[in-house]
Amino acid sequence: MVATLDPVHRDSVHAVCMAGSTLFSGGRDHAVMAWDVDSMAMKRMTSNHKDWVLSLAAGIDQSNVFSGARDGSVAMWEASSGLFRGTFIAHRGSSVNALVATPSGLFTGSNDRSIKLWRASS
Secondary structure, three states, X not given: OOXXXXXXXXOOEEEEEEEOXXXXXXXXXXXXXXXXXXXXXXXXXXXXXXXXXXXXXXXXXXXXXXXXXOOOEEEEEEOOOOOEEEEEEOOOOOOEEEEEEEOOEEEEXXXXXXXXXXXXXX
């Protein structure tokens, strides 16, 4: 082991992703934490989710981070500032276990056995 990021989540960690030089982590404590990889220090913690955070993905240009939760919601965060941009229900009654951002849009995968494609509306 090289390092342990501290302070730790208050419960299990389920997801990590990178956006630039910032590592994001999410877990059962409903929190999304942002870490500066160079200094190994926590930059901020947000907890807009009402349930476990199970998945994370950086947007194509890495300016946004998406988090998926056990309650079926997906939230969007500004990667540099942590500003909460909003949330939507991606899978009603089923966890969002997987996220990936592509030029086509945001794909979500769920316990309901579906994969859905989401695009920003204007």
